[in-house]
Amino acid sequence: MTTTNTRKEIEVLTREECLRLLAAEEVGRIAVVLGRQPLIMPVNYVLDDETIVLRSDPGTKLATASFERVAFEVDHVDRERQTGWSVLVQGVGQEITPAFSRLFERVRALAIAPWAPGDKERWLRIVPIEISGRRVGRSATS
Amino acid sequence: MSAQPESVSLQPMSRDECLKYLAAMPVGRLAIASPGAAPLVVPVNYVLDGEIVVFRSDPGEKVLLLRGSPVSFQIDQIDPFRRTGWSVLVQGVAYEATPREIEHLHIDPWAPGEKSHWVRIVPASITGRRIQLPELRRDSKGYL
Numbered sequence: 001m002t003t004t005n006t007r008k009e010i011e012v013l014t015r016e017e018c019l020r021l022l023a024a025e026e027v028g029r030i031a032v033v034l035g036r037q038p039l040i041m042p043v044n045y046v047l048d049d050e051t052i053v054l055r056s057d058p059g060t061k062l063a064t065a066s067f068e069r070v071a072f073e074v075d076h077v078d079r080e081r082q083t084g085w086s087v088l089v090q091g092v093g094q095e096i097t098p099a100f101s102r103l104f105e106r107v108r109a110l111a112i113a114p115w116a117p118g119d120k121e122r123w124l125r126i127v128p129i130e131i132s133g134r135r136v137g138r139s140a141t142s
Numbered sequence: 143m144s145a146q147p148e149s150v151s152l153q154p155m156s157r158d159e160c161l162k163y164l165a166a167m168p169v170g171r172l173a174i175a176s177p178g179a180a181p182l183v184v185p186v187n188y189v190l191d192g193e194i195v196v197f198r199s200d201p202g203e204k205v206l207l208l209r210g211s212p213v214s215f216q217i218d219q220i221d222p223f224r225r226t227g228w229s230v231l232v233q234g235v236a237y238e239a240t241p242r243e244i245e246h247l248h249i250d251p252w253a254p255g256e257k258s259h260w261v262r263i264v265p266a267s268i269t270g271r272r273i274q275l276p277e278l279r280r281d282s283k284g285y286l
Contacts (some may be wrong), residue, residue, distance in 0.1 A: 027227070039233070
């Protein structure tokens with residue numbers, strides 16, 4: 001059994017800190033619920049003001065996220081120092097269709113460049129209800 | 143050995159490959175559905191025991207929600223420079239482990255707390271996929 005000399009701590013992140021971290025990342029994970037089964041999928045995204053915007057093809061994400069409660073998570077893990085942080089956005093998914101006109105134009109203009117193949121000509125945003133985050137491990141200020 | 147795709151593609155990973163990655167990572171993400179609310183997603187330290195993901199938790203909402211519930215456990219690795227990555231998703235049912243089930247296991251969570259509850263995720267499915275880049279040349283074992 002290994003013991004570490006570092007003092008384990010947990011730090012609750014402020015909403016501002018969470019938004020700063022969300023703005024700085026480009027890949028996060030959307031969690032949707034299919035029936036009773038939660039699913040987690042990595043996606044490219046951008047933070048637009050305080051909403052998460054991502055592109056998708058028709059499929060599970062669009063079918064299960066639009067007008068449903070969803071979550072979005074980003075994190076960073078430092079294996080060597082045994083530290084990490086995570087930010088969780090819990091909110092409502094909303095597909096932005098051309099019917100939204102100005103909002104549609106706005107999300108289309110965002111520079112979201114998915115790494116995965118596919119046209120991804122559908123836009124989904126997550127409107128946050130709650131944003132929370134924490135940092136764990138050694139007392140760290142990264 | 144399959145031919146190299148002409149363009150970026152999304153390739154399924156074998157169950158063995160998924161398990162190999164699951165055995166190697168220190169942290170994964172647990173997703174729990176919460177009736178009438180958004181799912182909860184939290185990173186946890188874990189170990190893989192055979193094909194079963196085991197993690198420790200403090201008593202609280204998380205443990206109450208996940209007993210006997212369908213959950214997901216996910217790991218991934220992303221490479222922002224090459225714009226690629228892989229993701230493994232375990233879908234299963236979580237239940238609290240008996241002392242005998244965990245006596246041979248050791249988990250040292252990075253987060254503070256007693257974490258006296260040991261939880262096992264019995265997998266119903268283990269799937270993975272990776273973004274395959276066209277310029278990669280791999281040998282038959284999947285190495286660069």
